[in-house]
Structures are given as structure tokens and as C-alpha cells.
Amino acid sequence: MANPFRAEVKQLYKALLFLGREYPKGADYFRERLRAAFAKNKDMRDPDKIKQLISRGEFVVKELEALYYLRKYRALKKRYYEAE
Incomplete structure (x- = not known):
């Protein structure tokens, strides 16, 4: 059975990876942490938990965008x- 959230998770990963290029601690640091976070939850099967994790990831995207702005x-x- 294919995971119905696969495309959404991949899109979130790509968005975070793109935003991580300008991360203050460096792109490599961000990429390692991002990969570890996604790998930690790769075996998740509960649809409600997956939705919750996706919404948390979308929140992180918004926070990173706010940080950069x-x-x-x-x-x-x-x-x-x-200077004042």
C-alpha cells in the first residue's frame, strides 16, 4: 500500500532543504539536522501522527521564512x- 502522504512529505522536505541554504549556522548543519529529523520518523504509519508531523514541518517553514525576512x-x- 502506497503512503498517501508521500508526495506531501517530499514537498515539505524539498521546501525545508531549499530554505536551509541560508540558515545562520550553515547549510550543512541544517541538512544534517533535517535528514535526521525525517529519518527518525520514516517508519511512522499512523495517519493522524503523520498529519501532525507535516503541520509541524509547515510551521517550521513559516518560522524560517520569518527569520530570513x-x-x-x-x-x-x-x-x-x-543609528539612533
């Missing part, structure tokens, strides 16, 4: 506004 905002603010 904040970093860019601070860089622009520092560049264009005088």
Missing part, C-alpha cells in the same frame, strides 16, 4: 537609516 529587514534598516 527579519534578517533582511534588519540589514536594510542598518544600511539606509542612521
